[in-house]
Amino acid sequence: MTERPSAAVAVDRRDFIRLAGTTAAGWLALGATPDRIRIVASLTGLPLDDELTRRNFSDNMNSRLGGLIGGLRQRGWVEGVNIRFEIRSTFGGPAKLQAAIQEIIDLKPDVILTGSTVETAAVMATTRTIPIVFATANDPVGNGFVESLAHPGGNVTGFTNSSAEMGGKWLQLVREVVPDLARVGVLFNPVTTPRAGRFFLDSIEQEAAASGVSVVPAPVNAAAEIDAAIGRFSEAPRAAMIALVDSFLVINRQAVVAATAKYRVPMIYPFHYFIDAGGLMSYGPTLEVRSADYVDLILRGTKAGDLPVQSPRKYELLINRTVAGALGLKLPFTLLARADEIRE
Template sequence: MIKRTASARAASAVDRRDFIRLAGATAAAWLTLGATSDRVRIVASLTALPLDDELTRRSMTESATTRLGGLIAGLRQRGWVEGVNYHFEIRSSFGGPDKLKAAVQELIDLKPDVILTGSTGETAAVMAATKTIPIVFATSNDPVGNGFVESLAHPGGNVTGFTSSTAEMGGKWLQLIREAVPDIARVGVLFNPASTPRAGRFYLDSIEQEAAASGVTVVLAPVSTAADIDRAISRFSESPKAAMISLVDSFLVVNRQAIVATTAKYSVPMIYPFHYFMDAGGLMSYGPTLEVRSADYVDLILRGTKAGDLPVQSPRKYELLINRTVANALGLTIPFTLLARADEIRE
């Protein structure tokens, strides 16, 4: 178990221009590392977050500690130097369907060698726009069910990538929040049907199975706009006692600050699928450990490997994070047996 203070957790930020300048200083070595020199490649990325979101800014300034920063650092290790033998382009799909369509078209017009996507909705939109440009999804919870790939082992087509969780995670989240709040009679499930896998059903089956076995009532709390968040959470502050589960959902990640603030306002315990919510002051999260492995696939694709020949990879480790200060504020005493299993306890 690792205990970290806020100062210890804060990664040292590097200005992106300094980072690129540092990468350029290694340009003389890129031929030795085996990158081809015939032309400058284009690596494109589509994100559901606004470009001025804290997570986006952090991704572009911290090297190996974030997905995009780690990608750039990983490519440099493999001989690909930004501004020398490839260019990195990023666009945001935030702002609704029209913005998504425009962002995808902007990237397609660049004729990139590979496009990285960050959510299920983005992957579907890019796939609808091209059947030839290689696509690597950073997270997809049901790539076979969504029709992205033929199978995990043999994706086929022009798409591959990484999954972030399985359908059984729903039941695991319920087990964990019940350990933290053992006397709950209800569990609310927060999600946006438009942006979570199978409109929520991907996780709901296992949540409902676990709830039936433990005598807990499942109450759906769908939201479609930021204005819905307060109403969706506030009703779980009333009797009978309840806790909540946040599903894997790009809409919820974008609105994580408002969600966490609202749970504090109404004293509603909630478990989240990503550490991003913990950084915003959440109670607990259980999800995949961040592993920046996309550089491996992007490198292979830039060298000529077909995306459809690269198997979809699943997380190798999941981590449990608990914020004991938030628990105290909610009037919860987290059992020692649960604290002992935590990978990180925040104070």
């Protein structure tokens, strides 16, 4: 028996209805005659009260859920008429992850959207028949999600958000900010980052070997370990850090940024979320909400495995010049000229 959604989830359901923008009665008056209500389920690794979760519920078409709902509405899918959205948070550890997934499975959804590699793997372990669309994944082939990017096969497809070579690019950028760099710390949680960190570490180490920089992995397994892990790089020899693509770090982005300010350690991040929290710089894919295309096709009968995995079309460099000044860094003009956005 499926339990009723919690109060927090119920509030989010009302937000979904608000985002739909047009009442069911209005669409029925226009002649909409759905054969049945389709269920689109979404999992998020963030708490439902996290700022990023709330932002995703905005009616901005660039927000993940706002873009999905708006995109589906443009294609004729309307909340309360022929579609129903359900969202669950997997935040809170393995037991909460499994409970949230089981609750979603019990709803018998027509498609499930996942927001991280961990969630996608956990859902795939539960179902090989319900279509799954991952919003972000770094190594879908290596993780066994798909047979190939062009021909996924099975019941899964989605969007990648970076390649393994990004590791070397992050090091190149941080060396421009810290030209006398002797060592670089690499922050990640082995449980929640691709291939326990190795997906990016290989290219970081290759770039470091060519530039004479020492690479020091800094794995963390709990939020309480973040401060000490970053504090290690405040002493000589000159150091900077790279934060890997990692849902754990996104959830704990405030603690990460606070520790870099406390110990005056320059760090480059993979997403703008960290810059929004007061980080120094980020380089990563521009957010493009394209999941509505695939969800629409799946709801109309296309198999998820027949839809190719799509890669980012553009990357962006963001720099916070005020944070750089607080860290005593002099940003080269050549770097600032390449930035897509400079914040003060």
